[in-house]
Amino acid sequence: MTILKDLAVDISLALQMGLRDTGMNTICELVSNAVKKTDFVRTYLSDRAVGQDVREVLYEDEELGFCICGHVYADAAIGSPHDHGSSWAIYGQAEGETDMSEWTVVAEKSDGTKLVSKTSSYTMKAGDVRFYDIGVVHSPHRTDPVRLLRVEGENLDNIRRSDIEVVDE
Template sequence: MGYTLQDFCRDTREILKNGSSRAQVEQVKTHMERLLVDPQFLAEYFNDQHPQGLKRIYADSQLGFEVMSYRYDKARSSQPHDHGDSWAIYGQVTEYTEMAVWERTDDGSDPDHATLREKTRYRLNPGQAGVYYGRELHSIAMPDNSRYLRATGTDLETIERLRIDAKSGRVERIHARQTGAA
């Protein structure tokens, strides 16, 4: 029995209508991993006509979560960033993503500068998904021809997010979608 985007969005709605704790977002991740290996889903959303960059493939009018597909022919990497208060789930389709989780070692008192420490690092391979919850700082790096799916609790363009240069510690506030932000 196949598992469609509509199935995933229905299951996600069922979970999130009762709240969006980390445990509930982890449940959504389990469903995403079913979707990531469904041949019909992949044929429909990750075929040769799949556009470069990001594409919103679902937005929930009631609960506000959304699902985006990503395709990049060239290798990419991001600086550590958060998604404001929104959770995010990244699910790998082709190639892999190196995921790093960072924590701040400063006291947060300087709005323009932070110091960071890498806490964990792991690799998402096709069929695997990873959760970032709340203001968890993370960075991603991927080789050529990477494709992945991302679900977020809300449209990130509507909330303030932080991006921090890992070397200089410079803090940047992001208010709109930028090509470099992931």
């Protein structure tokens, strides 16, 4: 088996443990181990060709729906505050740094737009892993090249994210 397939099997087993927190902690450890492996990073988080998407779905589980994705940014990538709709996600920093902020929802407009206020900021360095539960609003700020591994509860290509409006930075 490839190291990617091994990772997928281990994530699948963790998700089936039933205890959500225990499962997520286990997946965070698995992701942390993966992004610290030179072979894994070289094979699955390689430089993108010209015109190639920064995002690559490396594995999608037919049974449970989770995805393992590689994101490789050659330049700055500044993300505005967002959630992942009905999905959770785990970010694993493989190379470079991400300045991440988290936001709390302070109110909701009648059209469903969520009003958010910044609650914390931190820097994710190589080997760092973070779990973002369903509905957690966050914003990544990357000024230099970055490689990261992201495990998604569902393929985020198919997820509708909330409309977000910042009221307090």
